[in-house]
């Protein structure tokens with residue numbers, strides 16, 4: 001099965017989790033499939049909160065109302081993809097550069113439902129370079145600190161986040177303790193946040209495989 005077909009299958013499966021109220025919606029190609037599925041059930045839920053400008057635009061294009069996070073209470077669910085995910089539901093996210101807003105919307109949601117094709121399921125995180133969102137003037141400082149942690153930071157050239165910042169993609173990190181590393185990187189002055197979602201892992205993983213969609217939880 002092609003990767004896009006797997007993404008579409010998990011996006012369709014996620015519709016079963018959509019509550020009547022307001023949904024947090026992630027960013028990326030898998031989230032886009034989910035948005036397109038949401039469009040088919042418009043009217044069965046109230047509105048959405050978007051984790052990026054791109055997602056907000058796609059939702060609006062489908063006629064789905066997009067609300068400001070500050071105007072709503074806690075969300076029932078947040079649905080998003082990942083670049084890598086482990087059986088413990090720890091993730092690397094931010095391949096599309098939306099990590100900070102994604103982390104914020106996820107933090108405001110009771111349940112994180114991760115959608116992924118089976119190429120994203122890994123034993124240990126870190127083959128995918130870890131995105132770190134950085135205030136532009138702190139770029140060199142943060143890069144030096146990331147080298148001290150054993151990584152090789154590479155500036156994502158020509159890319160600015162929705163928040164006006166830059167991304168350093170950190171290669172070759174040995175991510176043996178994702179919870180600690182997430183905290184450690186976030187303590188570097190100038191870092192907005194990093195793409196490790198370990199302190200707040202996913203609750204449910206809908207994994208697209210050639211044998212169908214598997215539902216997994218932390219274990």
Ligand SMILES: O=C[C@H](O)[C@H](O)[C@H](O)COP(=O)(O)O
Pocket residue numbers: 026027028029030031080081082083092093094095096097098099102
């Ligand atoms: O910033 C982007 C997000 O974290 C995405 O959820 C992640 O990169 C996965 O994207 P895709 O579904 O396109 O593989």
